[in-house]
Amino acid sequence: MSAIETSPVPIELAMNTASSGPDPVGQASLAEEALRRLNRAVAVYSRDGAVQFSNGAFDALLRQPAFASGLAALFERTLALHSVRSEDTPLSLGERRVYQIETVPLSHGVLVTASDVSAEMAERKRVNDEARTDPLTGLGNRLLLREQLAELMSDLTLHPSAAAVLTIDLDRFKAVNDTLGHPVGDALLRVVADRIRSQLGRGDVVARLGGDEFAILQVDPQQPKAAESLAARLVDLLGRSYIVDGNLLNIGASVGVALLPGDCADGDQILKYADLALYRAKSAGRGTYRFFEMAMDEEMQARHTMEIDLRRALALREFSLVYQPQVNLDTSRITGFEALLRWHRAGGATVAPSDFIPLAEEIGLINPIGEWVIRNACREAAGWSEPLTIAVNVSASQFASATLIGTVVSALAESGLAPERLELEITESVLMDDTQSVIDILHSLRQLGVRVSMDDFGTGYSSLSYLRRFPFDKIKIDQSFIRGHEAEGPGGSAIVQAIAALGRSLGMTTTAEGVETEQQLSRVAAYGCTDVQGFLFSRPLPPEKIADVILNNRAQPSEPPRKTNDTQGGDSL
Amino acid sequence: MTRPLYRLVYYSRNRIAGAPGDVAQTVQGILRASQRNNFEVGVTGALLFNAGIFAQVLEGRQDSISATFERIQRDPRHGDVHVLGFEQTSAPSFPNWSMAYLGRSREAENLFGSIAADSGFRPDSLESERIFRIMREIALEEESAAA
């Protein structure tokens, strides 16, 4: 038989024996011995605090001052409240030992028991920490950052620039993941985490928010200086090359900074602000940092409402086309019109393409809008009394979408417009992305009979090589070479002359854009441009005015230019 | 099987500020730390420097090279690190750790020359000579750019 009975039956037996009570003295001493030997610390105190009984485990604990004083406090409360457990505030003794003390009032004293809950507490802490740790890098996670932010924000005595939130985003990280695989990407993230950690002060909190996004809460009264120098160090350090698993890797980092509570006193909002600043850093060319400014938020809000409006603009028929004549210098006659898009936004404002086309591209609306433009322009031109050309701007995303040719074919069929009257204007940026497939599409369009012109020529990079890759019908010289300060200088005129000469030798029409004065007109004529377009001849016209203009299509330049809000420089559709 | 040997060559901009004497002392410190640490992990190589740049060759096993390079990358005493090469090699070109001052400035030569002499810089193979030549060209170019 084993030394201690553990099954229920012997306990019943023991109780039976107790009730028949043959040997109370023997039982009491048995119980006392059991208590003495128990691992759990047990003591009985009299109500005035004198020890009546204690076992060895308890005596050992009592020798520790922290235990003794903790117990004394509890003892007082016990007498007042009957029963108390120190469950919520376990008593820590030394480094890792944590005890839970329980006191129970007896008829003539107080029973005190204490148990070692170190293991449970350690486990609880581990689970807690784990829930706040990013498993890949060992940094904190979003939960940790949120909690630390909330805690900091709850301090009302905070200096207005007590802290900063920095959000970090890696540039070109995706390429590493895509080309070398996730294991290398993950290993890189761990080194990045190490580098970030190496730059932090004691009170700083760093978290990986997901993917290649990190955030730091920097608590330092020297703001914004401290954040600025940390941001600069991070951009420098994270942008230095890495050797990971035998691969030499080059990535960069962009950083956004928001100050707290100066910029904002709300934990979630401050992260958004830092992200807005980060977005700015990225659009400023990456590898740099930006501080949040209130204007960024306002712009973002404005952009957001514009996006909502833009998404329903087609359905609400808020777009219209205006047409600007293009004039041949030899004959002084209009050869065609360029269709320009206008957005009459709810509320009355007319928005120029340069103000909404980039957004339309970003949110994937450029294709339906572009298609609407092609169809409407063809339909309008088909109704003209003379077979003049109609030029339509086509953006890079339309080329990328693979529906462009289909749209052109059906727009021509639907309107009955002769293909050679349709002229598609593309900018160099169209050719920059995926040149071969773009060239293929251009050839297919040409096969349909459609003309193709190079728009805004001179503003891109490698214009000449593009001219060689496709036989454009026309080069439109960007207006920055025609008017304005630089255009009038020797550099501007040399460029216009060179392009005109190039066009002549390649058999292409050269159109000078943005001609506003007689002086500019005689200059571009002297340089050898064949065609012109600009306010000097006409502003963009609404469709109902075109019929008359075509009727009067004579050689005369019109009235001197008028001041107008119609921008033509930003037109891209 | 012996593990493959890697060679890393980079140059960087010297960002040590201060009077020439302090700079010399700092460089001396870098040299000492490098000799000590690199010996321990079996990394050999060479470090060239002048007022404008550092250029360094590190040779050793992959993990030692990446650990050493990672530490060097975090050093604020230089910046704009350009890696010229990182590849496997069959034998070390600079089997003995060495250091050289490479510059045309007389003044600096007096200051730094002795550090270099102490370290006994000697490129001792064809490959090391080739690397040395490239690094030397960069160093001299960058010195005049820094001046």
Ligand SMILES: Cc1cc2nc3c(=O)[nH]c(=O)nc-3n(C[C@H](O)[C@H](O)[C@H](O)COP(=O)(O)O)c2cc1C
């Ligand atoms: C240009 C340059 C080259 C360095 N090269 C080495 C090196 O090869 N090995 C090394 O251990 N430390 C090198 N260091 C120094 C390290 O950045 C770092 O300060 C040092 O390893 C710290 O060592 P310690 O902790 O033993 O002092 C270099 C520093 C600079 C600026």
